[in-house]
Amino acid sequence: MKWNQIPLGPLQTNCYILSDDQTCIIFDPGEEPQKLIQYIQTKKLQPLAVLLTHAHFDHIGALDAIREHYQIPAYIHQREAKWLSDPALNGSQRWFPDSPMRLKPAEHVLTSEQELTIGSFHFQLFETPGHSPGSISYYLKEKxxxxxxxxxxxxxxxxxxxxxxxxxELLQSIENKLLPLPDDTIVCPGHGPVTTIGDERVSNPFL
Incomplete structure (x- = not known):
């Protein structure tokens, strides 16, 4: 199983492509759909789904284009299901008043912490609100x-x-859901470089 970090858009939001030999999962397609499509075509992958960590505008900008191109579903937490179609909630009305984002509803609405299997990919979902009400962290234990x-x-x-x-609430989410994970767990954040749980437990000044 492989993964690639692709920063997209003016805020350089990290989109991640998690792949096996033939299929892939797309996390947070924030912008530049053609850049993502080109990468996926180059790797000869078949996307299975889009997983959203949350529904702020910089994480969803390319969602509809990707869904329509590949005819795949999107997953989002129920607390932000309405955000996709509401520019006031997803923030695009404030930052881009001339081109607010009104996206289609997600095909799958997640209602609780659970195990999620899509193709060969198996995730454990953590509800981690604080940054936004419906923020989800996806844990791939095998990797x-x-x-x-x-x-x-x-x-x-x-x-x-x-x-x-x-x-x-954010600090509680991190302390109760994320910091208990093994120290060598690779953290793939929405912006900036990757880190590990162990490094953040020791050196993060906010924790």
């Missing part, structure tokens, strides 16, 4: 990888000054 969205970063944590953000 020791965590796709944390904007919850946990290298030496930082997610901002909580956006609608639905809560600083105390």
């Amino acid at each position: 020791g990888m965590l796709f944390s969205g904007d919850v946990l970063f290298l030496n930082s944590i997610g901002r909580t000054d956006l609608p639905g953000g809560n600083h105390d």
Whole structure:
């Protein structure tokens, strides 16, 4: 199993392509759909689904284009299911008033922490609110990888000054759901370089 980090759009939001020999999962296609399509075609992969860590505009900008091109479903937490079609909630109305984002509903709405299997990919889902109400972290135990969205970063944590953000809730999410993972767990954040749970436990000044 392989993975690739592809920063997209003006905020350089990390999209991740997690792949086996033939298929792949797409995390947070924030912008530049043609860049993603070109990469997937070059690797001769067949996407199976899009997994969203949350529904802020910089993580969903290419979602509809990717879904339509590959005819694949998207997964999102129920607390942000309505955000895809609401520019005020996903933030695009504030930052891009001339081109607000109104996307199609997600095909799969996640209602709780659970095991999720798509093709050969098996994830454990953690509800990690704080940065946003419906933030999800996806844990791939067999590879020791965590796709944390904007919850946990290298030496930082997610901002909580956006609608639905809560600083105390974010710290609780990190402490109760993420820090108990093994030290060598690779953290794949929504922005910036990857890190590990062990490194953040020791050196993150916010924790």
